[in-house]
Amino acid sequence: MSAPQQFFVRLQNGIVGGFAPPTPNEVVTLTRSSDDPSNVLVQALSRPSGQPDLVDHGPKSLSVSEFSALSADDPKNVDSRIAELEEILKNLPTESPPGSEDIYGLNIGIMYGSDRLEWANGGPQGCGGGKSTVQATAQEKKQFERAVEIIKGLSGGN
Numbered sequence: 001m002s003a004p005q006q007f008f009v010r011l012q013n014g015i016v017g018g019f020a021p022p023t024p025n026e027v028v029t030l031t032r033s034s035d036d037p038s039n040v041l042v043q044a045l046s047r048p049s050g051q052p053d054l055v056d057h058g059p060k061s062l063s064v065s066e067f068s069a070l071s072a073d074d075p076k077n078v079d080s081r082i083a084e085l086e087e088i089l090k091n092l093p094t095e096s097p098p099g100s101e102d103i104y105g106l107n108i109g110i111m112y113g114s115d116r117l118e119w120a121n122g123g124p125q126g127c128g129g130g131k132s133t134v135q136a137t138a139q140e141k142k143q144f145e146r147a148v149e150i151i152k153g154l155s156g157g158n
Contacts, residue, residue: 003082004114006034011151015109015122016102022126023047027054028155032082038064040078042155062154078154085112085150088143089119093134099123100130104144110151 008031014024029043040062045054064078073080089112095103102109102122109122121144136144 003032003079004086004116005032005037007032007082007086007112007114009082009085009151010109010111011148011155012109012111012122012126014107015126016107016129017126018129024054028151030082030151030154032064040064040082040154044155060156081150081154085147086114086117088147088150090117092119092121092140092143092147093136094119094121095123095127095132096134097130097132099125099127101132102127103132103134103136104141106144106148108148110144110147 009029011026011028012024013026014022016022024047026046027044029041031041031043032039033041042060042062044057046057047054062078089110093103095101098120099122104121109120109126111120111122112118
């Protein structure tokens with residue numbers, strides 16, 4: 001499977017809240033537009049320890065052709081990693097109802113959209129402390145961890 005020509009990925013570290021909405025510690029977005037399919041725009045924000053606001057690390061761009069020339073196993077091969085990410089996400093459950101519980105236990109939410117798949121966990125306002133009727137298995141939790149690893153790897157995060 002090849003990567004879609006356009007997609008959007010958003011990873012948010014900090015999705016568990018309660019009475020108050022969650023406070024994100026990190027937000028990473030990867031965007032590939034049909035207007036410019038040769039590049040993936042990366043935007044990363046993080047909250048330094050003890051600081052109230054997220055710091056914008058400035059946009060950067062990944063050249064799809066440059067990185068896709070790498071072997072398919074190379075962690076920086078954009079097309080291979082996005083295709084792998086989409087394959088993982090399409091087989092993972094999400095909490096039900098949306099935003100009820102962090103079923104992966106990492107306090108991380110992923111939102112992904114392409115012409116082939118729309119997937120999101122954590123709900124639009126994070127997880128508010130309810131109980132999900134759907135629970136992730138140990139194997140699904142490992143796959144979710146791999147999805148996080150792919151996104152952070154492409155964004156230059158750890």
